[in-house]
Amino acid sequence: MTTQPAVLAGPVAAGVATSRVAAGPRGRWRPWRAWTVRLTSVAAAIALWQVLTANHVRLWLRFDTLPTVTEIAGAFGRRVGAQEYWLDLGQSLIRILTGFALAAVIGVVTGILLGRSTAFATVLGPLTELTRPIPAIAIVPVAILLFPSDEAGIVFITFLAAYFPIMVSTRHAVRALPTIWEDSVRTLGGSRWDVLIRVVLPGIQPGVFGGLSVGIGVAWICVISAEMISGRLGVGYRTWQAYTVLAYPEVFVGIITIGVLGFATSAAVEVIGRRATRWLPRGGENAR
Incomplete structure (x- = not known):
């Protein structure tokens, strides 16, 4: 029963190794760019909320009633x-x-x-x-x-x-x-x-x-x-x-x-x- 994992381990390990090689050295900084985009989107939403509520904007949505x-x-x-x-x-x-x-x-x-x-x-x-x-x-x-x-x-x-x-x-x-x-x-x-x-x-x-x-x-x-x-x-x-x-x-x-x-x-x-x-x-x- 130990032969089956050994047979499967080769293709799986090869697939993981191939994906790592394909990623290249640039894979090290890609997560930082993703986190930068995420934090920027959150900050932009907060800033927009502040602008709409502080200026009592009232269009279809009533931002003047919100803190x-x-x-x-x-x-x-x-x-x-x-x-x-x-x-x-x-x-x-x-x-x-x-x-x-x-x-x-x-x-x-x-x-x-x-x-x-x-x-x-x-x-x-x-x-x-x-x-x-x-x-x-x-x-x-x-x-x-x-x-x-x-x-x-x-x-x-x-x-x-x-x-x-x-x-x-x-x-x-x-x-x-x-x-x-x-x-x-x-x-x-x-x-x-x-x-x-x-x-x-x-x-x-x-x-x-x-x-x-x-x-x-x-x-x-x-x-x-x-x-x-x-x-x-x-x-x-x-x-x-x-x-x-x-x-x-x-x-x-x-x-x-x-x-x-x-x-x-x-x-x-x-x-x-x-x-x-x-x-x-x-x-x-x-x-x-």
């Missing part, structure tokens, strides 16, 4: 200096990480079972397809009635939001695996566990991490919405409270905080995915 960048920056400085900001931040992170971790484990396991087991797909497949189109945020009233605390309900909503993208991506990745890989392991005397460990788990990694990337984004949408509806702490709760008292600069502080947290967690998933799949030729290119 300026300087007002948002001042509110952000005050919020960062307050203890409740960090309590809200920690509470939202605990909720998102707990729900997402549960969704990642259960979603991958059930996705593999749905893709590999006909009996499991026959029994639970229809249930997953019936519940998958329901938005997780629509389950908030049910979660409030079902769970003994709001905290457990919010974690459940977060789990539900991330679970279905992960499960569906894993299931499709399992079904897309070439059957010749499994046949090769079986021909060499491998068992079902050998197929799972040597073929299924490595082969579905790109699809799984694609589902994880989508799931973390959807989870943030739903955890913030759940905090606005039934939370007591959290970034979403505080943002909604600021809106109710017409503190619009603090509303944008919450929006920016949500964006930064979502970007950081999504980037972490992407980095882990690239590291886990850098044995692929394309993964090697992205890792640079």
